[in-house]
Amino acid sequence: MGLATAKTLLSRGAMVALCDLNQDSLEQVVDELDADCRKRSFARRVDLNDRAALKAFLEDSKAHFGKLDGIANFAGTAGRHLGTEAVWETSDDEFDFIMKVNVTGMFYVLSEALKPGFMSLGGSIVQIGSIFSMQGFNKGAVYATSKHAALGMVRSAAKEAGGRVRVNCVLPGAVDTPMHRANLARVPDFPAISTPIPRAGEAQEVANVTVFLLSDESSFVTGAAWSVDGGANA
Numbered sequence: 001m002g003l004a005t006a007k008t009l010l011s012r013g014a015m016v017a018l019c020d021l022n023q024d025s026l027e028q029v030v031d032e033l034d035a036d037c038r039k040r041s042f043a044r045r046v047d048l049n050d051r052a053a054l055k056a057f058l059e060d061s062k063a064h065f066g067k068l069d070g071i072a073n074f075a076g077t078a079g080r081h082l083g084t085e086a087v088w089e090t091s092d093d094e095f096d097f098i099m100k101v102n103v104t105g106m107f108y109v110l111s112e113a114l115k116p117g118f119m120s121l122g123g124s125i126v127q128i129g130s131i132f133s134m135q136g137f138n139k140g141a142v143y144a145t146s147k148h149a150a151l152g153m154v155r156s157a158a159k160e161a162g163g164r165v166r167v168n169c170v171l172p173g174a175v176d177t178p179m180h181r182a183n184l185a186r187v188p189d190f191p192a193i194s195t196p197i198p199r200a201g202e203a204q205e206v207a208n209v210t211v212f213l214l215s216d217e218s219s220f221v222t223g224a225a226w227s228v229d230g231g232a233n234a
C-alpha cells in the first residue's frame with residue numbers, strides 16, 4: 001500500500017522520499033520508476049525502530065526537497081502467528097515484535113515529524129491503522145492492540161498539532177498485498193472479513209484515500225479514522 005501511494009504521488013508530480021526495511025524491494029521499486037519519477041525521488045533503507053536513522057532520513061528528505069509537506073507511514077507487521085494464537089498462547093517475543101514495529105516505530109515517526117517547525121505549516125501525516133483499530137481480532141489480539149494504539153496516537157497527536165499539521169489514520173480491511181497473501185498462505189482457514197462489497201481491496205484503493213488525506217483537498221480533516229474496507233465496519 002505504501003508503494004501504491006508513492007507511485008500515485010509521483011504520477012501527480014510530487015517529490016517523494018521512500019524508505020523501507022527491505023533493501024531489495026526498495027531497489028526493485030527504484031528500478032521500475034521512469035527517469036522523470038526517479039529525478040523527483042530518492043530511496044533509503046531505514047528501520048523505523050532505529051530512531052537515529054529515521055530522524056536522519058526525515059531531515060535528509062527535507063534538506064533534499066527544501067520542505068516536507070506530508071508523510072504516509074505504512075510500515076507494519078502482522079507478526080509471525082496472526083490467526084493462529086489466542087492471547088493466552090502468545091509469547092512475550094511475539095508481543096514485543098509486533099508492538100515494536102507497529103507502535104514504537106509509529107511513535108518515532110510522529111514524535112520526530114511533529115516537532116514544531118519541522119514539517120510545512122498545513123502539512124499532513126497519514127498513519128496506517130486497520131479495521132482492527134476498531135474491533136477485536138480472533139487469534140490476533142496483539143495485532144489488534146497495536147492497531148488500536150495507532151488510532152489512539154493519531155487522535156491524540158491531531159489534538160496536539162492542531163492546525164499546524166493534520167494527522168489522520170486510514171483503516172483498511174483485507175487488501176491484496178504481499179502481507180495479506182502471506183497470511184492466507186500460512187493459515188489456510190485465515191478468518192475472512194465479511195464485507196458488503198464482497199472482495200478484497202486493492203492497494204490502489206487505499207492509496208487513493210491516502211493521497212486525498214495528504215492533499216489540501218482534505219484541509220478540514222484531522223484526527224479522523226478513514227475506513228477503506230468495503231464496508232466491513234458498517
Ligand SMILES: NC(=O)c1ccc[n+]([C@@H]2O[C@H](COP(=O)([O-])OP(=O)(O)OC[C@H]3O[C@@H](n4cnc5c(N)ncnc54)[C@H](O)[C@@H]3O)[C@@H](O)[C@H]2O)c1
Nearest residue numbers: 001020021022047048075076130172173174175177179180
Ligand atoms: N494487507 C492488509 O490486508 C492490511 C489490512 C489492514 C492494515 N494493514 C496494514 O497496512 C500496512 C502495510 O501493509 P501491506 O499490507 O501493504 O504489507 P507489505 O508487507 O507490503 O508492507 C509492509 C512494509 O513494511 C515494511 N516494514 C516492516 N517493518 C519495518 C520496519 N521496522 N522499518 C521499516 N519498514 C518496515 C516491510 O518491509 C514492508 O515493505 C501494515 O501496517 C499492515 O498492518 C494491512
